[in-house]
Amino acid sequence: MSLLEIRNLTVEFRTASGLFRAVDSVDVTVENGDLLAIVGESGSGKSVSMLAVMGLLPWTANITADKMEFDGHDLRSLSAKARRQIVGKDISMIFQEPMSSLNPCFNVGYQIKETLRIHMGMGRRERHTRAVELMTQVGIPDPEKRLSAFPHQMSGGMSQRVMIAMALACKPKLLIADEPTTALDVTIQAQILDLLTDLQETTDMALILITHDMGVVAETVDRVMVQYAGQRVEEQMVDKLFANPHHPYTTALLAALPERAQSRHLPTIPGVVPGQFDRPQGCLFSPRCQFADARCKSQPPGRAGQELGSVLCHYPLVDGAPLNKEAS
Amino acid sequence: MLLFLLRRLSTFLPTFLGVTVVSFAFVRLLPGDPILLLAGERGVSPERYAQLLAKFGFDQPLWRQYIEYLGGVLSGDFGVSFSTKRPVLDEFFTLFPATLELSITAMILAVALGIPAGVIAAVNRGKLFDQALMTTALIGYSMPIFWWALLLIITFSSGLGWTPVSGRISLMFFFDDVTGFMLIDSLLSGQKGAFASAVSHLILPTIVLATIPLAVIARQTRSAMLEVLGEDYVRTARAKGLSPARVNGIHALRNAMIPVITVIGLSVGTLLAGAILTETIFSWPGIGKWMVDSIFRRDYQAVQGGLMLIAAIVMIVNLIVDLLYGFINPKIRKG
Numbered sequence: 325m326s327l328l329e330i331r332n333l334t335v336e337f338r339t340a341s342g343l344f345r346a347v348d349s350v351d352v353t354v355e356n357g358d359l360l361a362i363v364g365e366s367g368s369g370k371s372v373s374m375l376a377v378m379g380l381l382p383w384t385a386n387i388t389a390d391k392m393e394f395d396g397h398d399l400r401s402l403s404a405k406a407r408r409q410i411v412g413k414d415i416s417m418i419f420q421e422p423m424s425s426l427n428p429c430f431n432v433g434y435q436i437k438e439t440l441r442i443h444m445g446m447g448r449r450e451r452h453t454r455a456v457e458l459m460t461q462v463g464i465p466d467p468e469k470r471l472s473a474f475p476h477q478m479s480g481g482m483s484q485r486v487m488i489a490m491a492l493a494c495k496p497k498l499l500i501a502d503e504p505t506t507a508l509d510v511t512i513q514a515q516i517l518d519l520l521t522d523l524q525e526t527t528d529m530a531l532i533l534i535t536h537d538m539g540v541v542a543e544t545v546d547r548v549m550v551q552y553a554g555q556r557v558e559e560q561m562v563d564k565l566f567a568n569p570h571h572p573y574t575t576a577l578l579a580a581l582p583e584r585a586q587s588r589h590l591p592t593i594p595g596v597v598p599g600q601f602d603r604p605q606g607c608l609f610s611p612r613c614q615f616a617d618a619r620c621k622s623q624p625p626g627r628a629g630q631e632l633g634s635v636l637c638h639y640p641l642v643d644g645a646p647l648n649k650e651a652s
Numbered sequence: 653m654l655l656f657l658l659r660r661l662s663t664f665l666p667t668f669l670g671v672t673v674v675s676f677a678f679v680r681l682l683p684g685d686p687i688l689l690l691a692g693e694r695g696v697s698p699e700r701y702a703q704l705l706a707k708f709g710f711d712q713p714l715w716r717q718y719i720e721y722l723g724g725v726l727s728g729d730f731g732v733s734f735s736t737k738r739p740v741l742d743e744f745f746t747l748f749p750a751t752l753e754l755s756i757t758a759m760i761l762a763v764a765l766g767i768p769a770g771v772i773a774a775v776n777r778g779k780l781f782d783q784a785l786m787t788t789a790l791i792g793y794s795m796p797i798f799w800w801a802l803l804l805i806i807t808f809s810s811g812l813g814w815t816p817v818s819g820r821i822s823l824m825f826f827f828d829d830v831t832g833f834m835l836i837d838s839l840l841s842g843q844k845g846a847f848a849s850a851v852s853h854l855i856l857p858t859i860v861l862a863t864i865p866l867a868v869i870a871r872q873t874r875s876a877m878l879e880v881l882g883e884d885y886v887r888t889a890r891a892k893g894l895s896p897a898r899v900n901g902i903h904a905l906r907n908a909m910i911p912v913i914t915v916i917g918l919s920v921g922t923l924l925a926g927a928i929l930t931e932t933i934f935s936w937p938g939i940g941k942w943m944v945d946s947i948f949r950r951d952y953q954a955v956q957g958g959l960m961l962i963a964a965i966v967m968i969v970n971l972i973v974d975l976l977y978g979f980i981n982p983k984i985r986k987g
Contacts, residue, residue, distance in 0.1 A: 380890055412893030419884060419891075427885040428983050429906040439892050476983040490892070 327497055327530055328354040328377070328415075331391035335369070335376050335554075338384045344600040346372045346385075348554035354498065358530040359521070361545040361562075363538060363577070367597040369554035370534045374500045378417055379407050395497060413443040416491035420503040422483035426475035432486050433471030439493040458489040463519060481512035485519070492523065499524070502534045517544050538581050542566060550574045553597050553608040560633040568643060570628070570635040572613045575644070607638065615639055615646050660974055667967060672725060675959035676718050679952045686710075686950040690734055708734070725960065731953035733946070740957035744939060749832025750820060751931065751938030755923045757854055758861035763916065766866045767905075770873025770912075774881060775900050785870065793867035797926060801860040801933045808856060818935035821850045857934045861926050865919035872915045876908035883907070909980050917973030921966045 335347035347369040354360055362370045375381050377392070377399065392399040395414060399407065419425045427435060436458060437451040446454065452471075459467030462485040475483060484504060491499055501520060505513035521544055524531040533545055541548055541562060548565045550558040550573065558571040569575045578584060579591045595612040598604060607625045610616040625638045632640045632647075639646035687696065687704045696704070705711045709720065724731060730740040769789075773782040809817045820834045827841035835854070838846035880886065881904055889903040924940070931940035939958060946954035977984045 378891055380887060408893040408895065410893070412891060417891045419888065421884055424884040425888045427889065427903050427907070429981050430903075431982075438894070442892070442894060442898075474982045487888070490888075 325396065326353050326393075327356050327358070327395055328352060329391055329393045330373070330377070330389060333373055333376060333387070333389040333392060335372050335381065335388075336386045338386065339600070341600065343386070346554050347376065350551070350554070350556045352549065352556075354530050354532060356497065356530060357524075357528045359524060359533075359544070359546040360531070361533045361535060361541045361548045362551055363535055363541055363548055364551035365536050365577075365593075365597060367553070367599070368551045370551050371502050372554075373551075374417070374502060374532065374534060378411055378415065378500070379404070380417075409443070412439055413494040414496050415498045415500065416494070416496045417500040417502060418484070418487045418491050418504050421507050422487050422504075423475065423480050423507070425487055426483055428475050431472050431474050432478075436471070436486070436490050436493060439490055443494045454493070455489075458493055459486075461492065461523070462486070462489045463515075464489070479512075480508050481516065484508065484512075484516055488516075488519065488523070492527070495527065496529055498530045498532065500532045500534070503536070504533070505540065506535075506537075513540075520544075538577055539583065550577070553603075555608060555636055556634070557609070557636045558633045565633070570633045570640040570642065571609075571637050572615050572641060572646075573609050575641055576612075576614075607636075609637075615641075656978065657975070660971055664967060664971060668964060671960055671963040671967075672722055673718070675956040675963070676721060678959065679950075679955045680714065682947070682950065684950045686734060686952055689950050721956070725957075730957035730960070733951050733954040735946070735949045735951050735954070740953050743942065743954065744958060744961055746832075747937060747939045747942050749829075750834070750936060751924070751927050751940060753833045753835065754854065754857055754861060754930070754936060754938060755920070755927060757858045758923060759865065759916070759919070761858055761862040762865035762869050762919065766869030767873050767912065769870045771877055771900060771905060773870070773874045774877030775896070777878060782874075786874070789867040789870045792863045793871075795863065797860060797863065797929050798933055800863060801856070801930060804856050804860060805933075814852075815856050816849075816853050820853050820936065821846065825849060857930050857936055860933075861923060861930045864922055864926060865916075868915050868919060868922075869912065873908065873912050876911045877904060880904045880908045906980060910977055910984075913973050913976055913980070917970045920969040924962050924966065 330350065330352040332349045332351065333347055334345065334349055336343045336345045350369075350373050352360075352362075352373065362374070364370045372381065372385075376385070376387050377394070379399070381387065387400075389400060394410065397406075397410060402410075426432070433452075433455055436455045440446045440451045440454055455471055456467045459470060464470050464482065464485050470478075475486075478486070488504075499520075504520065505516050508516060517540060520531060520533070523529075531545075533540070535541060545562055548560060548562050549556055550565075550571060552573050558565070558569070558574050560570070565574065566578065569578055573593075576591070576593045580593065582590060585591065593612055598608060598611070604610050604621065605624075606622045607613070607616065607620045610620040613620065620638050623638070625636050628635045628637065628640050632642075639648055641647070687701060687708070687710070690704075702711070709717055712720075721731065728741070730744075732739055733743055736743060769785055773785045776782050805817055808814045821838065825838065825841070825843055825846045827837060827843065827846070829837060831837055831840075834850040835847065838850040877900070881900075883904075885907075886899060886904050889899045894903070927936075927938060928940035928944055930936065931938045932944055935941070939962070943955065943958045943962075946958065
C-alpha cells in the first residue's frame with residue numbers, strides 16, 4: 325500500500341464566469357520515504373492538487389477523484405474532524421512565503437507548541453523540551469531564546485526554518501513543501517533545501533517538493549512529475565528525466581536552465597499557460613510547442629507507457645526527436 | 653514601550669489645551685445671557701447687573717477670562733456652577749457614576765454581541781446569517797436613537813409592562829451611595845429586590861445606548877475578519893489541523909482586533925454623546941442629562957467643565973487603546 329495514492333484527481337473552481345479547471349485528472353503516488361518533485365510554471369495547478377490533499381481549498385472548489393488515499397484513510401469520505409487529526413500530524417505542509425505564513429501576533433514557541441498540544445496532547449514541560457529539540461533540529465541557534473521571538477523579529481530564512489520545525493513537530497509521514505525557497509535569496513535557498521533533504525533522510529518521511537525551478541529539482545529529489553495546465557504530462561526518475569526528457573514541455577523547461585544554455589540567449593517558452601478562456605481543443609501545450617502539428621491542435625493526446633515517462637503527448641520525444649511523427 | 657507612551661503623551665497635552673479653548677469659546681458663542689437667565693422673570697436692575705457681571709468676572713476681556721479659567725483648571729479648580737452653587741467637579745463626579753454604569757453595561761453588551769456576530773458573519777460570508785446580520789446592523793446604525801428609545805418604552809414599558817419607564821431604581825428603595833454604581837450599591841444594601849429593580853431599570857437604556865456601537869463593532873469585526881481570513885498565516889493554522897473555532901477565534905480574530913478596538917475606543921465618545929439623549933429620555937440622573945440642563949441654564953462653568961472632562965475621558969480611553977495595540981500585535985510596538 326502506498327503512503328499517498330491519488331487517481332484521476334480533478335479540481336474545478338466555481339468562478340463568476342463559470343468553472344475553471346485547475347487540476348485535470350492527475351495521478352500521484354508516493355511511497356514511504358519517497359522524494360518527489362512536482363514541477364511546472366505558475367498556473368499549472370501544482371499547489372492546488374496538494375492543497376486538495378490537505379483539505380485547504382476554499383469552498384468554491386469542486387474536488388473529484390477516483391481514489392484519494394493517505395496511509396489507508398480515504399480522504400474523500402473522511403469527516404472534517406477526522407481529517408484534522410491527520411492534517412498537521414501525519415501530513416504537514418510548508419509554504420512559499422515564510423514571513424507571512426507565521427502569525428504575527430504569537431511568538432514562535434506558541435505556534436510550535438500549539439501543534440504539539442493539539443495533536444500529541446503533550447504537557448507544558450514536555451512541549452517545551454520538544455520545541456527546543458525541533459528548533460535545534462532545523463538549525464536555529466540559541467533555540468531556547470528564539471522560542472519567545474515574534475515572527476517580525478526574524479529573517480525569511482529563519483521563518484522558514486520555524487515553519488519546518490512546526491511541520492516536523494509531530495513526526496509526519498509526508499511533508500509537502502510548496503515552493504519553500506522561492507521567496508528566499510539564493511544562499512538561503514541552498515541551506516533550506518539541504519535542511520529539507522537531510523531531514524527527509526534522517527526521519528524517513530516522504531517529501532513532496534513543489535517547485536518551478538528545474539535547478540532545485542536536479543540537486544534535491546529522486547523522482548519528478550511535470551505538470552502543465554493542471555495535467556500530469558510526464559513522470560520520470562530525475563537522472564533519466566534530465567538525460568532524456570520525453571515531453572516537449574519538459575525539454576523546453578530544461579533548455580531554459582541557464583546551466584544548460586548553449587547560445588548567448590537563454591531559450592524561453594513563448595506564451596503563457598492557457599487560462600479559463602483560451603483552453604486549446606487538442607493538446608493543451610500545442611500552442612506553445614515547437615513540434616505541434618494539426619493532430620496536436622485538434623485531438624487530446626493519449627498517455628504513453630512508463631518506459632516513455634507516462635508522457636502525455638502524440639509524439640513523445642526520444643533523444644530530442646519526436647517519435648511516430650513520420651508514421652502519421 | 654516607555655518611549656511610545658511618552659510620544660503619545662506629548663500629543664495628549666496640546667490636544668487637551670485645544671479642548672479647553674473650544675469648550676470655553678463654545679459656551680460663550682451660545683446665544684443668551686447667563687445673568688438674565690439667573691435673574692429669572694422678574695429681571696434685574698442695571699446696577700445689580702453690573703455688579704453680578706463683575707462678581708462672575710464677565711466684565712473682563714475674554715482672553716483674560718480664559719487665562720484665569722485655564723489657571724484654575726490646571727490646578728484642579730473647574731469653577732462653581734451658577735445654578736447650584738456647588739463646585740463643577742463635585743457635581744460632575746456625583747453624577748458620573750450613573751453615566752459610567754450605563755456606558756459600561758452598554759459597552760459590554762455591544763462588545764459581547766458585536767464581536768461574535770461579526771466573526772460568524774465573516775466566516776459565513778454571503779450566506780443568510782451574514783446578510784441578515786449586516787442588514788440589521790445597518791438598520792441599527794441608521795435608526796434615530798430617541799425614536800428607537802420611545803419605541804422600546806412603548807412596547808416593553810407601557811405595553812407589556814416588563815420594564816420601568818425611567819430612573820435608576822424603584823422609589824421603594826433607599827440606600828446610601830457607596831460606589832455610585834446602582835448595581836453594586838443595591839447588592840451592598842442587602843435589601844430584597846433592590847438589585848433586581850436596578851437591573852430592570854438598566855435594561856432599556858443599555859439596549860438603546862448599545863445599539864449604535866453594537867452595529868459599528870459588528871460591521872468592523874466582519875470586515876477586519878474578512879481581510880485576515882485570506883492571510884497566509886490563517887492557511888498555516890488550518891494546515892496545522894486546528895479546529896475552525898481555534899483558527900477563526902484565536903489565529904484570525906487576534907489579528908482582526910486592531911481595527912475593532914479602534915472603533916471600540918472611538919465608540920466611547922459616541923457612548924458619552926449618546927448618553928445625553930438616552931439619559932434625557934429615560935430621566936437617568938447622569939452627566940448627559942446634567943449637561944443638557946446646564947446648557948439650558950447657560951451655566952457656563954458647568955458646561956465648559958463638563959465638556960472638558962468628557963473630552964479628557966475620551967482622550968484617555970483612546971490613549972489606552974493605542975497602548976493595547978502593542979499588546980495585541982507586538983509588531984506595532986516597534987513603530
